[in-house]
Amino acid sequence: xxxxxxxxxxxxxxxxxxxxxxxxxxxxxxxxxxxxxxxxxxxxxxxxxxxxxxxxxxxxxxxxxxxxxxxxxxxxxxxxxxxxxxxxxxxxxxxxxxxxxxxxxxxxxxxxxxxxxxxxxxxxxxxxxxxxxxxxxxxxxxxxxxxxxxxxxxxxxxxxxxxxxxxxxxxxxxxxxxxxxxxxxxxxxxxxxxxxxxxxxxxxxxxxxxxxxxxxxxxxxxxxxxxxxxxxxxxxxxxxxxxxxxxxxxxxxxxxxxxxxxxxxxxxxxxxxxxxx
Numbered sequence: 001x002x003x004x005x006x007x008x009x010x011x012x013x014x015x016x017x018x019x020x021x022x023x024x025x026x027x028x029x030x031x032x033x034x035x036x037x038x039x040x041x042x043x044x045x046x047x048x049x050x051x052x053x054x055x056x057x058x059x060x061x062x063x064x065x066x067x068x069x070x071x072x073x074x075x076x077x078x079x080x081x082x083x084x085x086x087x088x089x090x091x092x093x094x095x096x097x098x099x100x101x102x103x104x105x106x107x108x109x110x111x112x113x114x115x116x117x118x119x120x121x122x123x124x125x126x127x128x129x130x131x132x133x134x135x136x137x138x139x140x141x142x143x144x145x146x147x148x149x150x151x152x153x154x155x156x157x158x159x160x161x162x163x164x165x166x167x168x169x170x171x172x173x174x175x176x177x178x179x180x181x182x183x184x185x186x187x188x189x190x191x192x193x194x195x196x197x198x199x200x201x202x203x204x205x206x207x208x209x210x211x212x213x214x215x216x217x218x219x220x221x222x223x224x225x226x227x228x229x230x231x232x233x234x235x236x237x238x239x240x241x242x243x244x245x246x247x248x249x250x251x252x253x254x255x256x257x258x259x260x261x262x263x264x265x266x267x268x269x270x271x272x273x274x275x276x277x
Contacts, residue, residue, distance in 0.1 A: 010080055012055075015040065015048040018055055020070055028067035055079075103197075103218050110214040110223040116190065116202045117142060119216055123194045124150050130257045132230045132250065133159030134191035136182070138208025144168065157250050158234050171246065173231045187212050196220070196252065196259030220263045227259070228252040 001007070003024075006195050007017035018038055023029060029037075035045040049068055052058040059069045059075045070076075108114050120139070124131065124146045131150060135143065140161055151157050151170040158171035162178040175181060181189075188204040199222065202214035217223070231250040235243050 010077075013048065013051070015044055015045045016057075018054055018256065019045060020052060020076075023058065023068060023070040024073070027069045028061060030065045030067050032065065034068075039242045065199075079126045103220070105217070105219040105221070107215050107217045107219070107222075110200075110202065110216060111211060111261055113204065113209055113211055115240040116200070116204070116214050120190065120192055120200055121146050123192055123198060123200060127153075127155045127157075127194045128258060129195055130227075130250065130255055131159075131195070132193045132227060133157070134189055134230060134233075135159060135161060136188035136190070136204075136208070137161075137163045138206075139202075139204065142208070153194075156255070158237065158246060159230075161233060171234070171238075171242075173234050173242075176237045190214075191226075191230065193223060193226045193230055196224045196257035197262065198259075199223045199226040200228075220259045223259045224252060224263055227238050227257065231255075 003021050004014070004017040009012055012020070015038075018040075019034055022034055022037055025174060025244050030048055031042060034040075035042040036047075038045065038229055049060075053060055055076075056079045057071050059065045059071060061069065090147045110119060111185060117139070120143055124143065127150050131147075133140075133143075133147070140163075144166070147157060147170060148168060151168075156170075158173065160175050161172045162175055162182050165174045174252060186203065187206055188208045190200070190202040190204060193199045198216070198218040199218045200214070203212040204210060204214075205212060228251075231246075234250065235246045238246055252260060
């Protein structure tokens with residue numbers, strides 16, 4: 001990507017981008033000189049300069065004729081970033097007023113890596129009590145920071161990893177079959193179960209940049225099944241000394257996550273005692 005294309009991707013028109021880049025090469029310059037240098041009609045150049053002035057990208061020296069000087073790129077990019085953040089907040093506020101999320105128990109297919117990873121981050125950020133994961137190295141590296149943030153909010157987190165066990169403030173259990181699975185599994189696995197109320201299962205390309213298949217659902221029933229199976233796998237792969245603690249914290253009945261409470265009602269303390277489903 002050259003400089004012109006970079007500016008166009010940030011919202012400049014093609015003429016604005018070319019004018020700004022020409023000013024960076026040699027300034028100050030008049031509109032007439034810019035029109036000659038770029039082979040454009042003077043009206044289009046003056047229109048672009050007026051727009052760049054509003055964007056805070058050029059400075060104007062009044063005189064006859066007027067001359068123009070570019071604002072340094074770092075200042076321009078910082079202003080664009082602040083403007084984007086402001087517009088993002090305003091759009092978010094307006095969109096949230098329209099959005100009324102409702103559980104529908106359906107299964108949805110996700111088609112792009114960006115969609116999968118953003119859904120994963122949103123799920124982790126929205127976790128309230130307990131989160132289970134099964135992550136190959138590429139998605140684990142991408143999600144470790146947001147998992148750490150969730151752990152710092154006192155969300156109980158545990159899951160399967162397939163590389164050396166990292167030192168993080170939540171339970172990472174290396175799969176006992178890690179070498180075999182990484183060699184034979186047809187891609188990079190990403191599984192998340194949050195609060196036993198929603199789950200995401202994705203098979204990414206081996207380098208984690210593409211999607212072979214991915215589904216998400218907020219079906220409480222299916223999420224509870226996913227939670228139960230994944231928590232059992234984590235416990236079986238964990239050292240013997242950790243299994244009792246993991247059972248108390250992560251077994252479906254033992255931990256009684258929100259999805260289970262919604263599905264069957266809040267269990268009594270007596271029904272929880274000693275359960276390890």
